[in-house]
Amino acid sequence: MSSPTSGGTGDVLVLGADLAGRGAADLLIRDGRFADPHDAHPDAHRVDAYGLVALPGLVDLHTHLREPGREDAETVATGTAAAARGGYTAVLAMANTSPVTDTAEAAEHLLDVGRSAGSAQVVPIGAVSKGLAGEELAELGLMARSAARTRVFSDDGHCVADARLMRRALEYVRAFDGVVAQHAQDPRLAGPDACCDEGPVSGRLGLPGWPAVAEAGIVARDVGLAELTRSRLHVCHVSTAETVDVLRWAKQRGIEVTAEVTPHHLLLTVDELLGYDPTYKVNPPLRSAEDVAAVRDALTDGTIDVVATDHAPHARHDKEHAFVDAASGMLGLETALAVVVETMVRPGSLGWGEVATRMSSVPAHIARLGDQGRPLAVGEPANLTLVDPARRTTVDRDTSVSLSRNNPWHGRDLPDPVVATWWAGRATYGR
């Protein structure tokens, strides 16, 4: 593979890649967009992509960049570098930073940092409630009107547990085509200590249980609220078969609900907790093998719309506590496509075109991003990820470009698909 940097003319000619499963063709990148390959300058930098797959740049609906506030765990620069390495050209940055992204000023600040330091487009997510406190609405409309043009609102990390506040948020964002992304966790059934799927493993290990119904119950309520308010609901990190059933019912009813699943919930199970290693502590927790099968089926049939990483970097010392005291979350951006290839593409559940919808065009559409998730076609923004479907590697956490090392895939043999990434025509990753 030759370097994806552009040649003297600025033209990059990508030769022979399979365009998201629709057959091989050439792509010309010029001035940030795709142009007709027949117009390529003779001196164009040529990238041999025969045997590779071209995907539209991936879009992550659920990233924690930790800046501002915890720049020891991740920054906009390192988080988006990890994104580029994972094939992403846009990340939606969750609001639970310090300070919280709950004002137009905070959203615009993050937008500016993203523009100057980012290796991918940084799209601020606004908090639903002031300070994520779950009590009063944040200035949703001002964030929507700001330069950040916020459309996705979430208190992620906390559930919007108050039914009336959730109803008002859904109603209010309808004015500007916004969506509320819910972290579904009934705090009365799964409190702050809950850290293990409630079942045989939690009972045996003596870890506070996080029952499936604490997720499905909130989702059942929220799809009802979405129906009542005729607004858009997005469900973050679906982890249980019960929630899948609720989503399937809601979609059959015509309710405007979308949902995501994380790579770790597609592959890892609660059995990883048997050694009390906080690397595997995540919220919602890893679930049973039956749940893993259910979310895979749901991603296959479209009940779950997208894969989102919930990339959650943590400083090492925040993970070196007793299991119940350690921080929740795991890295995801660099390995997300690898896990999707392993769990969905190789078994034949998803083709490359479906990978493109679930990891690029649909998440871009949910977030109302005009320049992301577009077809690989002349005139479109040149957001491109080149993928080698066959390559594999043993994941080594120390080679990550993230600042953090809470990598649950360390030491595992996984696909190593991402070869190169271009964001708006700019090479942001290449090996």
Next chain:
Amino acid sequence: MRHLLSAADLDAAEITEILDLGEEMALVQGRPVKKLPALRGRTVVNLFFEDSTRTRSSFELAGKWLSADVINISAKGSSVSKGESLRDTVLTVASMGVDALVIRHMASGAPLQAARWFAELGLGVHVVNAGDGTHEHPTQALLDAFTLRRHFRAQEPRRGDDRDLETFAGRRIAVVGDITHSRVARSNVALLTTLGAQVVLVAPPTLLPAGVDGWPVEVRTDLDAVLGEVDAVMMLRVQRERMSGGYFPTPREYTVGYGLTRARLGLLRPGAAIAHPGPMNRGLEISADAADSAGSLILDQVAAGVAVRMSVLYQLLGGADEGGALR
């Protein structure tokens, strides 16, 4: 095995070795001069992140009677709130060159994590789990087995019952109370089952752990029906925070349903043993009549605690090359 982390890690032969050595240690306990030179020059640190007078004292006496140097460190309060990670705390103590760390922690799994960090760094310190959250309390289960073994052999001798598997075969032992939050229950289930006993868990459904149907036990909710069927009954302490946690309506109702009241004593078989890991809430889970009855083994358990912990420390630390159950 170089640590004692979980009762589930022990096979029957290892349990027997610990209990038999415990009997020898108990002889020392009866002497006017109790000191053995066995662990002279070895250092044992009791690292207690959670208060416990009796377990800490028991380990302290066990170490001292074996002539080990014993230091108690109280690290009460969450290490998170102090800003120091658990890893830093345990590595700091281990790096002083101690031979064994006896760890009590309010979080499940903490001693297992410590042992893993020591292994990663090649530190040879031995770890004893002195109770971790709602997970396990293996030395409690060992002392319970030690006490019950003596009781069964004295009360109802069997041919060949110098072998533990013979002593415990078919014995039915009820464990009553808050199973969900009990490390004592988890360790006892593992240990007594390994020895061939049949464990019967008795609790209101709110205090039965998730997945208990998959445990190798019998689960019951009606104490009265169980009492006449068992050889021993172990009453668990009701923690104060459970009383207001909505697990049962009132302490009064708990006592009526699950307390070993004076009236219930009459339901027990003659010679049935009564055990309690302490500290007792007299009048709540156990009546004074039961605690002080002829069948009560509660003070025997306390005495056995020191002997069994001496045995465990000796198994871990006694002699560089001697094989023991825990080496």
